[in-house]
Amino acid sequence: MEQLNGAELQMRNVSKSFAGVPALKSVDFGVRGGEIHALLGSNGAGKSTLMKILSGAYEAEEGTVEIGGRSFRFNSPSDAKQAGIHCVYQEVDTSLVPHLSVSENIFMDRIASSKGEKWLNWRKLHDQAQTLLRRIGLSLSPRTLVRNLSLSEKQMVLIARLVAEEAKVAILDEPTAPLSIEETDKLFRIMEGLKASGIAVIFITHRLPEVFRICDRITVMRDGQRVLTEQRENIDAAAVVRAMLGRSFEEEYPKLSADIGETLFSVQGLYAGPRVKGVDLEVRRGEIAAVVGLVGAGKTExxxxxxxxxxxQKGTVSVGGRRADLRSPNDALRSGIALVPEERRKEGILVRESVLHNLSLPILQSISRLGILSGAAERKHADRQIAGLGIKTPGVSQLTAYLSGGNQQKVSIGKWLGTEAEVFLFDEPTKGVDIGAKSDIFRIIGQLARQGKGILYLTSEFPEALGLADRILVMCDGVIVKSFARGEASQEDLLYYASAGREELA
Structure with a gap:
């Protein structure tokens, strides 16, 4: 494989517009062989457009791409792959064929291009796949069907594919968003292996601690321009956030003051399935109570x-002193409970429906008369939520599938705001959301608290709980094991109890 070996892949003076609106404005970006380079920016900053140009999905209006001093122009992803540029997207299933084996998925391009060959040596193919899998540290049978793999294993198969195809540049787009801590550690070891072999790795993420752990250089984009490129050791998280947002680090976790009143939400002795094993908790009016825990603690359940x-199976739940009916989501909503789920695209929104219909879905009865929906009332409600939540959309008819992750999440929240919900459950609400949209979501949650709503904020992102919550409950192995008032805990404290799960071990 021809390696970059310190020479740069260089994108120079790249510009791109959509419908006359500039998305990229004369951007320069470079990455060296044997380097892990973080590409950061809020949604709409232009990083995705830049990478789509590099991977051949978009054509630049101006600018050049150079690899090892040789100039390229990509008209398709196939052109980019031939030049050694490969992308591993967060949505791994779009790049894999589930009913084929691991070996077939790794060597898919080779199999597809083996025209004229009467038969393939399957044993040799599986042996070569096994060698590759061992090389990246994955203990997996090459004969396994991809549909039977976990999400992290599918990612590893895609990485094995780019190694097999002798990639010079690997673009990893939000690869850690769906992974556990252990899976993330394994991915980082593989990224270090790619780096050691001379591959240039471009790492797109919203998680700053990961950037400072694994990356050599950091580039930040904002409003279609590159605003910063720096060696990791020469910059800190505060400066990166300031570059991304154009505002200070302290504003990342905006905390609005709210009056905290009487107990609104009470959960006693709750058992549900194998992962909720006797939960007791309370949330007061105007209070943001965070439930923190590691993956598998039982938060989502x-x-x-x-x-x-x-x-x-067992236990009681009360809202405003009245026992809640939890036989179905509709019953829970009637009892005053709303949920913004972790998997927003699967459970929080209807991706093939418009922003208008998503926002009005829970309140159809209130904006209908004699079974006939009032289009004017639906439009008025949607316009109010779009303006109030800062949802960035070309119009109310836009399909939610085409909104950014942060704006999809705002729609997932906004659909409940016209209901009579008193208790809002947020399960990992910032998953896959950029820093700018996170701040917007934090403010929305703060405004709900100001209105006297009770907020239960379930997260594995400890800094968010520390910055946002009035009280933090640590969950481990299906139970609440520790409670902290605001200002009492550090990240280390939370991690200790989330890992050990027993106060008597302290």
């Missing part, structure tokens, strides 16, 4: 049980 999506 707790949120689903509290919203009636999964059956409750």
């Amino acid at each position: 707790l949120s689903r049980a509290l919203f009636g999506a999964d059956p409750v």
